[in-house]
Amino acid sequence: MPQTLSVIKADIGGYVGHSAMHPEVLDTGREELAKAVQSGLLIDAQAQACGDDLFLIMSHDHGADDEAVHRFAWDTFLAGTEVAKRLHLYGAGQDLLTDAFSGNIRGAGPGSAELELEERPSEPVIVFMGDKTSSGSFNLPFYKMFADPFNTAGLVISESLHAGFSFEVHDLKDHRKIMFNTPEELYDLLVFIGSPGRYAVKRVVTRSSGEVAAVSSTDKLSMIAGRYVGKDDPTAIVRCQGNFPAVGEVLEPFTTPYIVEGFMRGSHYGPWMPVGLAQAHPTRFDGPPRVVALGFQLADGKLVGPRDFFEDVSFDNARREANDVADFLRKHGPFEPHRMPLDEMEYTTMPAVAAKMASRWSEL
Numbered sequence: 001m002p003q004t005l006s007v008i009k010a011d012i013g014g015y016v017g018h019s020a021m022h023p024e025v026l027d028t029g030r031e032e033l034a035k036a037v038q039s040g041l042l043i044d045a046q047a048q049a050c051g052d053d054l055f056l057i058m059s060h061d062h063g064a065d066d067e068a069v070h071r072f073a074w075d076t077f078l079a080g081t082e083v084a085k086r087l088h089l090y091g092a093g094q095d096l097l098t099d100a101f102s103g104n105i106r107g108a109g110p111g112s113a114e115l116e117l118e119e120r121p122s123e124p125v126i127v128f129m130g131d132k133t134s135s136g137s138f139n140l141p142f143y144k145m146f147a148d149p150f151n152t153a154g155l156v157i158s159e160s161l162h163a164g165f166s167f168e169v170h171d172l173k174d175h176r177k178i179m180f181n182t183p184e185e186l187y188d189l190l191v192f193i194g195s196p197g198r199y200a201v202k203r204v205v206t207r208s209s210g211e212v213a214a215v216s217s218t219d220k221l222s223m224i225a226g227r228y229v230g231k232d233d234p235t236a237i238v239r240c241q242g243n244f245p246a247v248g249e250v251l252e253p254f255t256t257p258y259i260v261e262g263f264m265r266g267s268h269y270g271p272w273m274p275v276g277l278a279q280a281h282p283t284r285f286d287g288p289p290r291v292v293a294l295g296f297q298l299a300d301g302k303l304v305g306p307r308d309f310f311e312d313v314s315f316d317n318a319r320r321e322a323n324d325v326a327d328f329l330r331k332h333g334p335f336e337p338h339r340m341p342l343d344e345m346e347y348t349t350m351p352a353v354a355a356k357m358a359s360r361w362s363e364l
């Protein structure tokens with residue numbers, strides 16, 4: 001029977017400031033998920049946190065975009081928001097942008113990634129959780145996993161990967177999508193996904209079998225609300241082994257802490273630091289941005305895991321490099337390219353300052 005793995009996430013209140021999640025909020029998520037498993041809505045589920053975001057990892061057989069699953073996630077975020085309000089946590093309910101649930105969580109604020117699959121006899125998957133960064137941040141790691149032979153040896157030497165992968169790219173501004181086949185359309189693909197603020201990889205498909213290999217959340221909060229309301233803090237799900245890259249090939253891109261948008265006030269670029277759950281609480285300059293990788297074996301829809309991959313020592317160098325890059329970028333203070341370009345900053349005083357200075361400009 002086809003199964004669905006849905007990861008739906010939201011920031012419903014931070015502890016302290018925007019740095020982490022209060023244990024009582026996480027407990028509320030766990031309690032609600034346990035009830036949904038008990039009632040039979042979900043096969044299995046886990047609540048996890050990265051920074052100030054709550055990630056509901058849910059296995060079920062209702063397919064993607066299921067109203068009951070989405071409503072359950074929304075109600076769980078509401079229950080967590082009540083706890084956040086009681087504890088006066090920071091930004092309680094900040095990602096819940098609509099007053100009432102209207103059938104689908106998409107467009108309502110929370111981010112979602114849903115992957116439908118026919119479970120193999122052994123089904124390894126990795127759930128990625130990001131904080132202090134944006135949708136589109138998985139473009140570069142997905143490119144490396146699924147299209148770069150210097151990252152993924154299987155593209156060259158494995159029969160099942162050699163036919164390549166297709167990338168579904170979403171234009172976040174004009175709300176349209178397109179497919180690119182790699183390797184033959186690599187250069188065309190890169191023209192778009194090299195600009196992750198506008199173009200985000202939503203899905204990657206295995207060309208040999210047509211199976212979906214990876215999905216990411218591409219919900220952009222500022223485009224939903226029409227103003228800055230917080231970072232998107234994306235999630236992604238990747239299938240591994242066999243027709244898909246090996247676990248180690250999926251994790252390999254994160255040995256370099258590539259620069260993403262989302263450091264301090266969503267207005268600075270910073271290195272994306274791979275961390276274990278115990279270090280997933282952005283602290284310095286509200287960052288650096290973090291990414292956690294949780295591995296699961298699916299067993300008839302049960303989530304066997306997680307394995308907290310980035311706590312491994314082999315990511316120590318990436319963390320060291322991230323700290324070095326953060327030190328270097330911070331020295332630029334309010335200057336680009338640490339600060340984001342004027343029209344991309346989430347916070348700006350420009351209209352007010354420009355109005356104040358308007359009469360003082362003169363012709364050159």
Ligand code: F6R
Nearest residue numbers: 018230231262263264265266286
């Ligand atoms: C939140 C974030 C933080 C905040 C900053 C200011 O995702 O990135 O850096 O933008 O802490 O927050 P406010 O405006 O809520 O005081």
Ligand code: MG
Nearest residue numbers: 011014018052
């Ligand atoms: Mg927050």
Ligand code: MG
Nearest residue numbers: 011052053233
């Ligand atoms: Mg966050």
